[in-house]
Amino acid sequence: MSIPQKTVSPIKIILSESEMPRQWYNLAADFRSPMLPPLGPDGKPVTPEMMSAIFPMNLIEQEMSSDRWIDIPEEVLSILYKWRPSPLHRAVALERLLDTPARIYYKNESVSPAGSHKPNTAIAQAYYNKVAGIKKLTTETGAGQWGSALSFACSLMGLECKVYMVKVSFEQKPFRKMLMQTWGGSCVASPSSTTNAGRAVLAKDPNCPGSLAIAISEAVEEAVSDPTGKTKYALGSVLNHVMLHQTIIGQETKKQLALAGEKKADVVIACAGGGSNLAGLAFPFCKDKIEGAQIDILAVEPSSCPTLTRGPFAYDIGDMSGMTPLLPMYTLGHEFIPDTIHAGGLRYHGMAPLVSKAVADGLIEPRSIGQTECFEAAIKFARSEGIVPAPESSHAVAMAMREAVKAKEEGKEKVIVFGLSGHGMLDLVGYDKFLSGNLQDHEPSPEQLARSLDCIRNFPKP
Amino acid sequence: MSIPQKTVSPIKIILSESEMPRQWYNLAADFRSPMLPPLGPDGKPVTPEMMSAIFPMNLIEQEMSSDRWIDIPEEVLSILYKWRPSPLHRAVALERLLDTPARIYYKNESVSPAGSHKPNTAIAQAYYNKVAGIKKLTTETGAGQWGSALSFACSLMGLECKVYMVKVSFEQKPFRKMLMQTWGGSCVASPSSTTNAGRAVLAKDPNCPGSLAIAISEAVEEAVSDPTGKTKYALGSVLNHVMLHQTIIGQETKKQLALAGEKKADVVIACAGGGSNLAGLAFPFCKDKIEGAQIDILAVEPSSCPTLTRGPFAYDIGDMSGMTPLLPMYTLGHEFIPDTIHAGGLRYHGMAPLVSKAVADGLIEPRSIGQTECFEAAIKFARSEGIVPAPESSHAVAMAMREAVKAKEEGKEKVIVFGLSGHGMLDLVGYDKFLSGNLQDHEPSPEQLARSLDCIRNFPKP
Numbered sequence: 001m002s003i004p005q006k007t008v009s010p011i012k013i014i015l016s017e018s019e020m021p022r023q024w025y026n027l028a029a030d031f032r033s034p035m036l037p038p039l040g041p042d043g044k045p046v047t048p049e050m051m052s053a054i055f056p057m058n059l060i061e062q063e064m065s066s067d068r069w070i071d072i073p074e075e076v077l078s079i080l081y082k083w084r085p086s087p088l089h090r091a092v093a094l095e096r097l098l099d100t101p102a103r104i105y106y107k108n109e110s111v112s113p114a115g116s117h118k119p120n121t122a123i124a125q126a127y128y129n130k131v132a133g134i135k136k137l138t139t140e141t142g143a144g145q146w147g148s149a150l151s152f153a154c155s156l157m158g159l160e161c162k163v164y165m166v167k168v169s170f171e172q173k174p175f176r177k178m179l180m181q182t183w184g185g186s187c188v189a190s191p192s193s194t195t196n197a198g199r200a201v202l203a204k205d206p207n208c209p210g211s212l213a214i215a216i217s218e219a220v221e222e223a224v225s226d227p228t229g230k231t232k233y234a235l236g237s238v239l240n241h242v243m244l245h246q247t248i249i250g251q252e253t254k255k256q257l258a259l260a261g262e263k264k265a266d267v268v269i270a271c272a273g274g275g276s277n278l279a280g281l282a283f284p285f286c287k288d289k290i291e292g293a294q295i296d297i298l299a300v301e302p303s304s305c306p307t308l309t310r311g312p313f314a315y316d317i318g319d320m321s322g323m324t325p326l327l328p329m330y331t332l333g334h335e336f337i338p339d340t341i342h343a344g345g346l347r348y349h350g351m352a353p354l355v356s357k358a359v360a361d362g363l364i365e366p367r368s369i370g371q372t373e374c375f376e377a378a379i380k381f382a383r384s385e386g387i388v389p390a391p392e393s394s395h396a397v398a399m400a401m402r403e404a405v406k407a408k409e410e411g412k413e414k415v416i417v418f419g420l421s422g423h424g425m426l427d428l429v430g431y432d433k434f435l436s437g438n439l440q441d442h443e444p445s446p447e448q449l450a451r452s453l454d455c456i457r458n459f460p461k462p
Numbered sequence: 463m464s465i466p467q468k469t470v471s472p473i474k475i476i477l478s479e480s481e482m483p484r485q486w487y488n489l490a491a492d493f494r495s496p497m498l499p500p501l502g503p504d505g506k507p508v509t510p511e512m513m514s515a516i517f518p519m520n521l522i523e524q525e526m527s528s529d530r531w532i533d534i535p536e537e538v539l540s541i542l543y544k545w546r547p548s549p550l551h552r553a554v555a556l557e558r559l560l561d562t563p564a565r566i567y568y569k570n571e572s573v574s575p576a577g578s579h580k581p582n583t584a585i586a587q588a589y590y591n592k593v594a595g596i597k598k599l600t601t602e603t604g605a606g607q608w609g610s611a612l613s614f615a616c617s618l619m620g621l622e623c624k625v626y627m628v629k630v631s632f633e634q635k636p637f638r639k640m641l642m643q644t645w646g647g648s649c650v651a652s653p654s655s656t657t658n659a660g661r662a663v664l665a666k667d668p669n670c671p672g673s674l675a676i677a678i679s680e681a682v683e684e685a686v687s688d689p690t691g692k693t694k695y696a697l698g699s700v701l702n703h704v705m706l707h708q709t710i711i712g713q714e715t716k717k718q719l720a721l722a723g724e725k726k727a728d729v730v731i732a733c734a735g736g737g738s739n740l741a742g743l744a745f746p747f748c749k750d751k752i753e754g755a756q757i758d759i760l761a762v763e764p765s766s767c768p769t770l771t772r773g774p775f776a777y778d779i780g781d782m783s784g785m786t787p788l789l790p791m792y793t794l795g796h797e798f799i800p801d802t803i804h805a806g807g808l809r810y811h812g813m814a815p816l817v818s819k820a821v822a823d824g825l826i827e828p829r830s831i832g833q834t835e836c837f838e839a840a841i842k843f844a845r846s847e848g849i850v851p852a853p854e855s856s857h858a859v860a861m862a863m864r865e866a867v868k869a870k871e872e873g874k875e876k877v878i879v880f881g882l883s884g885h886g887m888l889d890l891v892g893y894d895k896f897l898s899g900n901l902q903d904h905e906p907s908p909e910q911l912a913r914s915l916d917c918i919r920n921f922p923k924p
Binding site: 011012014016017078079081082089093111113115152155156174175178179181182183184379382383384385386387388423424425426428429431432435 | 473474476478479540541543544551555573575577614617618636637640641643644645646841844845846847848849850885886887888890891893894897
């Protein structure tokens with residue numbers, strides 16, 4: 001029997017334990033102008049003391065730090081090492097499919113036990129809370145990615161975890177709830193009857209389907225009302241310390257590109273919802289860009305929730321009811337309700353202040369894509385590279401394919417790097433709908449966007 | 463802020479590309495007595511020509527080979543390298559939980575894009591069929607693990623894939639069907655109206671829920687009735703060449719144990735349904751045992767389908783209707799219908815002839831466990847080690863925990879290695895049922911086992 005012989009392609013670059021990043025990178029240290037502060041209801045900058053009701057002081061220090069590098073505790077490293085450093089893959093089959101001169105790489109965060117990049121910060125947050133003597137964390141979750149990642153982290157750190165899951169998702173998407181419970185997390189539908197916030201909503205509307213804003217209110221209320229002070233709240237995106245914890249992604253990627261023999265990346269691409277996945281991959285490349293490197297860094301958002309591409313840079317609250325400070329960020333207004341696309345993780349009205357600042361400063365360029373193009377790209381990716389991307393990650397896949405086609409048109413040997421933030425094993429219904437022709441694209445009208453910005457008219461201006 | 467410092471534990475052992483096994487290991491070459499041949503309906507050994515209607519000749523050569531080592535083609539290696547070598551983890555958190563002197567390691571096959579060990583042979587089979595000029599593969603699937611793995615492999619190799627999925631699973635478990643379709647596989651409910659076999663069943667019973675036997679008949683019929691000869695059939699377990707393709711698992715594990723500083727494994731554990739996962743991990747250790755090493759190699763099956771622990775070694779057919787040859791194996795009789803446990807991949811009446819021979823020769827010891835103990839163990843594992851095991855893999859987890867407790871009782875520093883054949887992301891309903899107290903154990907009665915063996919009474923005896 002004759003078998004055609006072919007050289008094994010350099011399709012995967014792995015790092016050893018000793019090559020794991022030992023510090024998080026803080027982009028705030030390298031901006032040319034300082035970050036604007038978050039503001040309280042009185043319009044004055046929020047103090048650490050004000051935040052200490054819901055976060056432990058060690059995380060508040062990180063939230064407010066302007067240090068460029070922050071050491072990663074050994075115990076956090078030892079748990080991250082269960083699945084990290086994550087692989088960087090060369091997408092040779094996709095390159096062949098697109099017949100592009102570009103070399104496409106993707107950083108594969110789907111290898112974590114929860115299936116996404118979220119555990120990178122969940123483990124760190126659970127650790128710092130444990131060190132601070134906290135026994136229980138509360139949080140909210142929409143489709144369930146963050147709630148399951150925090151349940152995972154709490155189980156490994158020996159903390160209790162309580163997740164308020166938006167009721168409509170709780171009922172329609174039972175699998176992530178089951179996943180949280182398997183990890184010992186307690187998951188309840190929000191609005192619930194166990195908090196004042198939840199009861200108030202149910203009194204007005206017993207059939208309320210819930211929202212992230214209500215779920216945040218319930219989770220924060222449970223944290224602040226624990227008389228022992230041993231319960232705190234955890235957030236999966238938006239805040240500075242969350243961005244920080246994700247920067248191991250980009251640091252690893254840079255080492256891996258060097259091992260692959262690439263002098264630099266030409267295009268870096270990640271999807272952006274609250275901003276943590278984008279920040280994780282992109283911020284270490286932003287540092288190079290600040291130091292003079294020529295890199296196109298693209299934030300990809302759904303055209304149904306075009307925060308960076310169509311929203312103003314303004315002060316807005318992070319939730320819908322004002323439990324959070326006013327944050328300086330791109331926003332569609334906290335009353336904006338995006339279409340129910342399958343990339344649930346990208347349906348956020350605002351954007352992390354650090355990411356917003358990077359966009360305002362021209363370090364990161366925003367782009368938007370409709371979900372049908374994303375699913376089409378994701379299926380091409382799955383059938384060539386093998387991994388089924390999460391609907392969120394499919395936005396980066398689609399943009400990478402656009403850039404690879406552009407490189408072909410320009411005849412340029414570009415190095416394109418994108419973030420595969422998670423796998424789609426629990427999102428197959430979206431694929432099924434796309435394959436059976438039942439998915440559409442929806443963009444908000446200019447009138448809808450103008451209307452939803454009404455709610456921030458009286459807030460302070462940046 | 464003070465952070466407790468701790469040394470990073472050696473919790474994961476990875477191999478580089480250059481350390482990937484380059485050959486498959488064939489245990490048949492090292493048995494002290496020859497394998498019994500498969501027999502045709504006439505009681506005479508099956509010839510390669512008889513098999514060539516459904517398999518390409520290059521795979522039939524492997525099926526019948528007695529060579530000890532068989533080269534892995536470079537193109538197969540280059541695709542396996544997308545996720546291989548798979549990590550070997552040290553289960554330090556589980557050891558701590560069990561307070562055991564044993565060192566527990568697990569080989570993590572859940573990192574493949576399909577989430578299990580199945581792609582190891584799916585890629586190889588798709589490759590050999592492609593080399594033989596085949597354009598399309600047909601197969602059957604129960605819960606969908608094998609069907610999705612073959613769809614994945616065919617999409618990467620550029621082959622068509624047609625999966626006959628047992629109708630009751632097709633309707634109750636839509637997610638693996640969606641996964642197959644995402645990879646471009648065509649998945650139909652069996653019995654279907656597109657084959658003679660399917661139509662005959664439907665004529666008798668239009669509401670027939672289907673069975674693996676019927677699905678095999680349909681898949682084989684489609685393969686043999688393609689007038690161009692470009693369609694073949696693929697099987698995900700039981701056959702010799704499938705066992706062969708999985709032996710990279712155990713070969714990698716042995717290298718990784720050496721890197722971890724372990725001189726030898728004392729106990730090797732894997733779950734066994736058709737036998738391919740067990741063979742993959744255990745056969746390279748069987749070789750050491752034949753050469754004199756002291757190793758307990760344990761095959762773990764569900765107590766509801768106790769093929770190895772309660773069945774005789776006999777000639778039986780591999781399906782329910784006699785489309786396959788008579789295979790020399792442990793069997794419960796092809797009419798045995800096991801309880802509908804969540805470990806669907808372990809519900810098989812027979813066992814791979816190579817595994818059966820290894821058990822008959824005393825190289826491998828069989829054990830059985832009920833599913834509630836398995837789910838309880840899996841949850842302890844998920845909450846300490848982080849990964850949610852597939853229900854099949856939970857049988858190995860439970861047995862590893864039994865052995866770790868035994869090591870503690872004996873005060874022995876044993877090295878326990880088990881196979882984590884896949885993750886449970888698409889099996890969360892089983893976890894939910896267990897956590898809500900809705901799972902029971904079922905063992906067949908001696909009378910039921912005796913009755914189900916009636917059907918093999920007139921077959922030739924080994």
